[in-house]
Structure formats: structure tokens, C-alpha cells
Amino acid sequence: MKIKTLIILFLFHLFPVAASAETVYLSAAASMTDAIKEIITDFHVSHPQVKIQTNFGSSGGLAKQIDQGAPGDLYISANPKWVNYLVEKQLIAPKNNRILAYNKLVFLGEKRSSPLTLEKLTELERIAIGSPKSVPAGQYSKQTLEHAKIYTALRQANKLVLAKDVRQALLYADRGEVDGAFVYRTDALMARNAEILFTVPDDYHDRVAYPVGLTASGAKKAAAKALYEYMGTPDAKKVLQQFGFKVED
Numbered sequence: 001m002k003i004k005t006l007i008i009l010f011l012f013h014l015f016p017v018a019a020s021a022e023t024v025y026l027s028a029a030a031s032m033t034d035a036i037k038e039i040i041t042d043f044h045v046s047h048p049q050v051k052i053q054t055n056f057g058s059s060g061g062l063a064k065q066i067d068q069g070a071p072g073d074l075y076i077s078a079n080p081k082w083v084n085y086l087v088e089k090q091l092i093a094p095k096n097n098r099i100l101a102y103n104k105l106v107f108l109g110e111k112r113s114s115p116l117t118l119e120k121l122t123e124l125e126r127i128a129i130g131s132p133k134s135v136p137a138g139q140y141s142k143q144t145l146e147h148a149k150i151y152t153a154l155r156q157a158n159k160l161v162l163a164k165d166v167r168q169a170l171l172y173a174d175r176g177e178v179d180g181a182f183v184y185r186t187d188a189l190m191a192r193n194a195e196i197l198f199t200v201p202d203d204y205h206d207r208v209a210y211p212v213g214l215t216a217s218g219a220k221k222a223a224a225k226a227l228y229e230y231m232g233t234p235d236a237k238k239v240l241q242q243f244g245f246k247v248e249d
Contacts, residue, residue, distance in 0.1 A: 021049040021050070021051065022050060022051070022221050022222065022223040022224070023050075023051040023052075023053055023223075024050060024051070024052045024053070024073050024074065024218070024221065024223050024224045024227055025053050025055070025071040025072050025073045025074070025217075025218075026040075026052055026053065026054050026055070026072075026073065026074045026075075026076075026227070027054075027055045027056075027057075027062040027065070027066060027070075027072050027074070027075050027076070028054065028055070028056055028062070028074075028075070028076035029056070029057075029058070029059045029062070029076055029077055029078035029136065029165075029166075029210065030056050030057055030058065030165040030166055030167040031078055031103070031137065031165075031166045031167070031183075031184045031186060031187055032056070032076055032078075032210065033056045033167070034190075034243055035186075035239055035240050035242075035243040035245065036054070036056075036076070037054070038239045038242075038243070039230070039231065039236050039239050039240075040052050040054070040227075042235060042236070042239065043226075043227055043230050047223065047226060047227075050223040050226075050227070052227070053071070055070075055072075057164075057165055058130065058131070058134045058135045058136075058164060058165040059077040059078045059079065059081075059082045059134070059135065059136050060082055060133065060134030060135065060136075061134050061164075061165075062075065062077075062082075063075065063077065063082040063083075063085050063086055064134075066086060066091060066215065067085075067086065067089055067091065071217075072091075072215050072217065072218070073214070073215055073217055073218030073221055073224040074212065074213070074214060074215065074218050074224055074227060074228060075092065075212070075213045075215060076100060076210060076211070076212045076213075077136065077210065077211055077213075078103075078135075078136035078137060078166070078184075078208065078210055079136035079139065079140075079206065079208070079209060079210075079211075080099075080209055080211050081136070081139075082136075083097050083211040083213045086213060086215070087213075090216070091215055091216055092213040092214065092215050092216070093214075093216070093219065096213060096214040096215075096218075096219060096228075097211050097212065097213035097214070098211065098212065098232070099209050099210065099211050099248075100210045100211060100212040100231060100232075100240070100247075101209075101210045101240045101245035101246060101247050102207065102208055102209055102210070102245065102246040102247070102248070103184045103185060103186055103208040103210070103244075103245055103246070104184065104185040104199060104200070104202070104208060105137070105140050105141065105144065105182060105183075105184060105185075105199075105200040105205060105208060106182070106183060106184070106185050106188050106196045106197075106198065106199045106200065107121075107180055107181070107182055107196070107197050107198050107199075107200065108170065108173045108174075108180060108181050108182075108183050108187075108188045108191060108194045108195065108196055108197065109173055109178075109179055109180030109181070109194055109195070109197050110176060110179075110180075110193065110194055110195075111195055112197065115197075115198075116180070116197045116198060117198060118144070118145075118148045118150075118198065118200070118204075119148060119150070121145075121148075121150060121154065121180075122150055122153060122154065122157075122159075124159065124179040124180060125159060125179055126159060126161050126177075126178040126179050127154065127159055127160055127161065127178060127179060127180055127181065127182075128160075128161045128162075128163050128168075128169040128172040128173060128177075128178040128180070128181035128182070129141040129142070129160055129161070129162065129163065129169060129181065129182045130162070130163050130164075130165055130166050130168075130169055130182075131162045131163065131164065135163070135164070135165055135166060136208070137165075137166040137169065137182060137183060137184060138162070138163070138166075138182075139205075139206075140182070140200075140205040140206065140208060141182035141205075143204065143205035143206065144182070144200050144204045144205050147204045147205070148204075161178050163181075166183050166184060166187055167187065169181040169182065169183050170183045170187045170188070170190065170191065173191070173194045174191045174192055174193050174194045175193075176193065176194075180194075180197060181194075182200075184208065185199070185244055186243055186244035186245055189243075189244050210245070212228065212231055214228045
């Protein structure tokens with residue numbers, strides 16, 4: 001009888017541990033890499049048994065991966081377009097997504113003797129932007145260049161170097177492989193050699209917003225829901241601010 005009781009007690013304690021040891025699959029825009037890693041580290045303090053598998057890349061590429069069946073419990077995009085894409089595919093419920101943070105678009109390059117403006121970009125030879133088809137930073141960049149009425153001229157002159165995500169555009173500029181690149185301000189702060197040459201006015205493009213969505217599979221996991229809720233806490237917002245993002249109450 002004593003042995004049976006011990007077995008029951010063992011099983012009773014086993015199941016809560018198993019539940020808390022869920023694996024959460026998190027896909028996030030490349031520009032969120034460092035901030036999200038820090039948030040996950042803090043989250044593990046109160047949820048040490050949860051395993052979080054991260055996947056960072058272009059927002060569009062990640063959304064399509066989830067649509068095609070790749071594991072995804074939480075998804076963070078660098079613009080609302082791709083979250084809406086997954087909502088339309090019924091992979092994220094409308095009630096299970098919200099804006100996590102905001103950012104700014106800047107132009108990064110080597111220090112220059114004279115100020116560089118948006119209108120003078122036609123004088124450069126190689127400009128890196130994220131691919132507008134899948135990279136939100138590239139879409140914002142295209143909107144900016146179209147606002148300045150120079151996008152077509154730059155494209156026809158083959159001066160635009162398309163990057164797979166904003167971090168690759170950052171590397172191109174920081175290594176001097178291009179004359180400059182459009183990146184987010186949070187990414188520019190990580191550059192070792194290049195510097196911000198100018199900040200793009202907010203009204204030149206759609207607002208740089210980062211929505212986070214809990215997918216259909218994530219909504220079934222207690223750990224995924226806990227991480228989703230944690231991202232809205234003051235502690236998580238403080239981390240985002242430390243990495244240069246703007247958050248709102």
C-alpha cells in the first residue's frame with residue numbers, strides 16, 4: 001500500500017512538471033533578435049522548465065513558413081501586414097495579437113565630410129535595403145524612396161542592393177560593402193563602423209510597428225500563452241526600451 005501511494009504521489013508531481021516543460025516555438029523579425037533573447041532570459045527566471053526555440057528572419061519569410069506548416073506558437077512581425085496575413089489564414093485569432101513596440105527608419109553609412117540627405121541618395125552607387133517583397137524594413141524604405149520620387153531612378157540604375165533581412169543590410173553598410181543602407185534605429189545602434197547619416201521622417205512611410213501574435217497552436221499551450229502575456233509586462237517593456245524600441249502603455 002505504501003508503494004502504491006508513493007507511485008501515485010510521483011505521478012501527481014510528474015504531470016505538472018511535464019506541462020511546464022513545453023517547448024515554445026517563437027518566430028520573430030530579425031531586428032528584434034537581441035531584445036527578444038533578453039526577454040526570454042528574464043522569462044526563464046519564473047519559467048525555468050520552458051524550452052523556447054527561436055527563429056529570427058524576415059517577417060514575410062517567417063509568416064510563410066508558419067503558413068506552410070512550420071512550428072510556430074508566437075510570431076513577431078516588423079509590420080502588421082504579415083500578422084494580418086496569418087489572421088486571414090486563420091492561423092492567428094484576431095483577439096490574440098497586439099502591438100508590442102515601435103521603431104524608426106534611418107539611413108546608415110560611413111561618416112561623411114558633408115551632410116547626406118534623402119534627395120542626395122541618387123549620387124551614391126550602392127544602397128542596401130531589405131527586399132520589399134518580404135522584409136518590412138525594405139517596404140518602408142521603398143515607400144520612403146517613392147515619397148522622394150527617386151525609387152524608380154535608383155532601381156533602373158541598379159543601385160539598390162536587396163538584403164534578405166534588415167540585419168544583412170546593416171552588415172553591408174557596417175562592412176563598407178555599400179555606400180549606405182536603410183535600417184531601423186535599433187539596428188543602427190549596433191554598428192561598429194557606420195553611423196546614422198539621417199533619420200527618415202515618420203510621415204514618409206507607414207509607422208514601424210511590431211505586432212506579436214499567438215498562433216492557433218500557441219493558444220493551446222500554457223507556456224506559449226504565459227510568454228505572450230509576459231511580453232506585455234513592465235519588465236519586458238523595459239527591455240525593449242533599453243534596446244531602443246518605443247513602447248506605449
